[in-house]
Amino acid sequence: MSKIKYGLLTLGLAFIAVGAHRGEAAVVLKKAIKICLECIGVG
């Protein structure tokens, strides 16, 4: 069980690094700094 926990944690950190490297964090930031009209029910 311990190996699974550490394995998942490591894999998660690796996904974050790869995802950020390929530009996903920038997509998140771009979306988050504008009012999300869908989220507030404007559509």
Next chain:
Amino acid sequence: MKRIYIQLLFFLSTNAYFKGFIEGKIFKGQSKFMCVPGLNCYSCPGALGSCPLGALQAVMGSMKFQISLYIMGILMVFGTIFGRMICGFLCPFGMIQDLLYKIKTKKFKLPKILKYVKYIVLIYFVILIPTLFTNAIGVGDPGFCKYICPSGTLFGAMPLLLKNEGLRSALGLLFTWKTFLLMIILFASIFFSRVFCRVLCPLGLIYGLFNRVSFIRLELDENKCTNCGICAQACHIELDPCHDLKSIECIRCGECKSSCPTHAIERKVL
């Protein structure tokens, strides 16, 4: 420290852009590339970080990506460390439901079959709508945020619309539906504990999948347990902590631990 204070402190610290509430604007700082763990809409005027579910749908619905490794990684890290304790301690909408449930009325049990609805919400609204139902330029809608999320309606829509006449003039049927859904959930939260978490929340479901493996967890010492049943009575999620501490449904609030007369339930780390 009492759980409600931790919930409140965390909400205030992750939504500390108070100027946003006064001016009816959202925070545009760089910290928003990071996700907070709970269901905290990035259109809440105070939000300093992003909602992981909103971010997941935004990336999956973008023209460039179909899968979000970044957000999957964030969910895996949060989930592996905390499991669904995030729901119990760090989610603002969970906090609201807890406060409403404190209102002294008769309380009711939730039909167990309703817990499967959130699987449909996760698959259809969170995954399929952003990836499959795209517009002419290939951008998909954040299905859960758009059609369901009550946290976005309460913490995002309400404070922004209060201050923005332009936004108010653009309201239509979608807002009516979301407000109606929010009201139903808030009303139901008075009578059913954590009704949104148990029936609809796909983020809680994702974290719950990590309950079996998370570092921070609750464990039962069977040598101390007398099967008195007090913990099951104390559990607001209607679980039996003697058997269900690793259940996907457990939000790790610790009510069972506090109520156990023999201290048989302990919180473990690592």
